[in-house]
Amino acid sequence: MIATARVSLTATRTCPDNNKLVAVTTMSPAGCPHVNGFKVDNWKQNLRVIYQCFVWSGSAETRKRKAKSCICHMCGAHLNRLHSCLYCVFFACFAKKHIHEHAKSKRHNLAIDLLYGGIYCFMCQDYIYDKDMEQIAKEEQRKAWKMQGNTVLYRYTCVCVWEKYSTWEPTKRELELLRHNPKRRRITSNCTIGLRGLINLGNTCFMNCIVQALTHTPLLRDFFLSDRHKCEMQSNSCLVCEMSQLFQEFYSGHRSPHIPFRLLHLVWTHARHLAGYEQQDAHEFLIAALDVLHRHCKDDNGKKANNPNHCNCIIDQIFTGGLQSDVTCQVCHGVSTTIDPFWDISLDLPGSSTPFWPLSPGGDGSALNGESHTTGATTLTDCLRRFTRPEHLGSSAKIKCSGCHSYQESTKQLTMKKLPIVACFHLKRFEHSAKLRRKITTYVSFPLELDMTPFMASSKESRMNGQYQQTVDPFNNDNKYSLFAVVNHQGTLESGHYTTFIRQHKDQWFKCDDAIITKASIKDVLDSEGYLLFYHKQFLEYE
Amino acid sequence: MSKESRMRATVNQKLTEMGERERLKELLRAKLTECGWKDQMKAHCKEVIKEKGLEHVTVEDLVLEITPKGRALVPDSVKKELLHRIRAFLAQHAT
Numbered sequence: 001m002i003a004t005a006r007v008s009l010t011a012t013r014t015c016p017d018n019n020k021l022v023a024v025t026t027m028s029p030a031g032c033p034h035v036n037g038f039k040v041d042n043w044k045q046n047l048r049v050i051y052q053c054f055v056w057s058g059s060a061e062t063r064k065r066k067a068k069s070c071i072c073h074m075c076g077a078h079l080n081r082l083h084s085c086l087y088c089v090f091f092a093c094f095a096k097k098h099i100h101e102h103a104k105s106k107r108h109n110l111a112i113d114l115l116y117g118g119i120y121c122f123m124c125q126d127y128i129y130d131k132d133m134e135q136i137a138k139e140e141q142r143k144a145w146k147m148q149g150n151t152v153l154y155r156y157t158c159v160c161v162w163e164k165y166s167t168w169e170p171t172k173r174e175l176e177l178l179r180h181n182p183k184r185r186r187i188t189s190n191c192t193i194g195l196r197g198l199i200n201l202g203n204t205c206f207m208n209c210i211v212q213a214l215t216h217t218p219l220l221r222d223f224f225l226s227d228r229h230k231c232e233m234q235s236n237s238c239l240v241c242e243m244s245q246l247f248q249e250f251y252s253g254h255r256s257p258h259i260p261f262r263l264l265h266l267v268w269t270h271a272r273h274l275a276g277y278e279q280q281d282a283h284e285f286l287i288a289a290l291d292v293l294h295r296h297c298k299d300d301n302g303k304k305a306n307n308p309n310h311c312n313c314i315i316d317q318i319f320t321g322g323l324q325s326d327v328t329c330q331v332c333h334g335v336s337t338t339i340d341p342f343w344d345i346s347l348d349l350p351g352s353s354t355p356f357w358p359l360s361p362g363g364d365g366s367a368l369n370g371e372s373h374t375t376g377a378t379t380l381t382d383c384l385r386r387f388t389r390p391e392h393l394g395s396s397a398k399i400k401c402s403g404c405h406s407y408q409e410s411t412k413q414l415t416m417k418k419l420p421i422v423a424c425f426h427l428k429r430f431e432h433s434a435k436l437r438r439k440i441t442t443y444v445s446f447p448l449e450l451d452m453t454p455f456m457a458s459s460k461e462s463r464m465n466g467q468y469q470q471t472v473d474p475f476n477n478d479n480k481y482s483l484f485a486v487v488n489h490q491g492t493l494e495s496g497h498y499t500t501f502i503r504q505h506k507d508q509w510f511k512c513d514d515a516i517i518t519k520a521s522i523k524d525v526l527d528s529e530g531y532l533l534f535y536h537k538q539f540l541e542y543e
Numbered sequence: 544m545s546k547e548s549r550m551r552a553t554v555n556q557k558l559t560e561m562g563e564r565e566r567l568k569e570l571l572r573a574k575l576t577e578c579g580w581k582d583q584m585k586a587h588c589k590e591v592i593k594e595k596g597l598e599h600v601t602v603e604d605l606v607l608e609i610t611p612k613g614r615a616l617v618p619d620s621v622k623k624e625l626l627h628r629i630r631a632f633l634a635q636h637a638t
Contacts, residue, residue, distance in 0.1 A: 057559075060560075060562075063559055063560050063561070063562055064560050066559055067555070067556040067557075067559035067560040068556065070559075071552070076552075077548070077552075078551075078552055078555050078556075079551075118602070125601065125603075126601040126602055126603070127601075127602045539577075
């Protein structure tokens with residue numbers, strides 16, 4: 001098929017047959033003139049069928065057909081970059097030039113790559129980009145992926161995306177915005193964007209330290225910087241909007257400290273118990289802030305969440321985990337299970353008035369997280385083991401057993417049913433019992449990387465089923481976490497000061513002390529006392 | 544076709560039929576992005592394009608240039624994991 005093409009002589013190729021220079025059209029998004037010969041009759045539907053059956057097979061039926069028929073008609077191989085002729089049913093290798101032979105002999109000048117769906121033109125001797133065909137390709141790929149979605153074995157956790165990950169392509173509006181705003185910021189490893197001090201407005205370090213942790217939570221940062229909050233609140237007292245503004249301030253590139261007076265005012269408005277100029281507890285502020293953000297975010301999903309436990313707002317997606325509580329009756333061994341959502345895990349420390357059972361050294365957990373007990377220091381893992389150990393509830397706290405129909409003694413055990421993307425551990429350093437109010441300053445060592453597998457409900461189940469030697473799957477990365485922020489408290493219960501260590505660019509740490517930001521070493525961070533520890537899941541996948 | 548290539552074809556058929564091939568491809572894609580392989584390849588492609596000139600370079604040129612390097616730079620851990628998964632799959636679906 002010879003098409004009269006407007007040939008631009010700026011591009012030449014060496015024809016492999018006779019080594020002569022051939023003039024060809026330069027590649028453009030409008031495809032090539034040879035493709036027009038294909039675009040006749042019902043070409044769109046025919047092309048779709050080819051994509052569905054031989055490139056991206058979604059259904060079991062098409063997959064079977066693809067498995068059987070996609071082999072080279074000349075040599076039988078299924079490797080070597082198989083291509084299908086667009087004009088007839090002919091599959092052949094590209095690498096071995098079998099498809100080239102077919103194209104020449106039959107004068108069928110177009111073929112499709114069965115691996116990636118690209119269209120090759122033998123006249124132009126290159127892959128072509130035709131807008132219409134690309135559109136069809138994208139749609140078919142999406143369709144096939146959706147069809148496969150139900151049987152995906154590798155569990156993908158959702159982060160506001162429910163389609164297969166594809167590279168970002170700007171919309172018309174976005175292209176406009178990019179053209180009108182030509183200034184670009186380049187993030188190098190030593191750039192300090194995202195770091196900004198916060199002025200203390202009178203004992204407000206309890207708020208500042210949490211703001212530093214939140215503005216350096218990667219997923220939260222991405223959510224706000226991509227403008228995903230569409231506010232539906234009528235008044236201007238939306239805390240989510242204020243958070244969004246805060247992120248703009250932090251990533252603006254300004255180095256002067258920010259004055260968060262609006263944020264403080266909104267916090268006083270929505271969380272009355274935190275109002276006033278006294279020093280407050282940073283942990284309480286964190287929970288109150290997450291709660292208000294969650295409430296204000298609920299408007300984001302269009303439909304108001306009827307069930308507060310199944311909200312899909314960004315706060316829930318990032319911070320909410322599920323804590324499983326199993327109460328086992330000591331008489332009939334029946335287990336009653338409940339699962340409660342949580343935003344943080346509060347851990348008792350040794351030296352508190354609650355009994356901290358002496359734990360035997362070793363055992364699962366500590367070996368996994370690379371800690372040794374030789375130094376005698378309590379570790380985060382010790383605290384987690386204590387948190388998830390079975391607790392005998394005692395004769396004064398009998399539970400009504402549905403199996404025995406009477407009050408019986410029981411044991412209770414907590415485990416993690418579902419881990420949040422960001423896990424916050426709260427070391428209970430402040431004791432407010434009837435007798436005393438004091439701060440527990442015991443040093444607790446915490447790791448840079450944490451594996452939560454031993455504390456999962458699923459691990460407990462396999463232990464109960466007799467699988468004591470749990471084969472740790474080295475390829476299961478679901479429960480691995482990395483430390484990214486540490487909030488510390490210096491001083492006493494009456495007068496103290498909060499600071500935060502935050503992680504930037506993977507391996508750089510900075511200390512945020514109200515308005516002053518200084519570089520810190522990993523040792524500084526790990527040697528610090530630790531009050532609130534923020535860990536982020538290491539591997540995230542798209543759903 | 545040799546015995547080995549026949550076996551390869553059978554394995555490929557099974558993987559394709561059960562949709563496992565697509566899943567493995569996605570897993571591989573994620574792993575190669577994670578370890579920085581994709582960025583390395585991208586950089587190399589840019590070099591090749593600069594060399595040959597944007598107007599003259601073809602997809603074929605790029606494929607020929609980066610395939611050997613690409614194959615060599617795949618981390619052993621990724622190869623190990625893929626192999627492990629394929630073995631596990633075949634063991635599960637042995638006929």
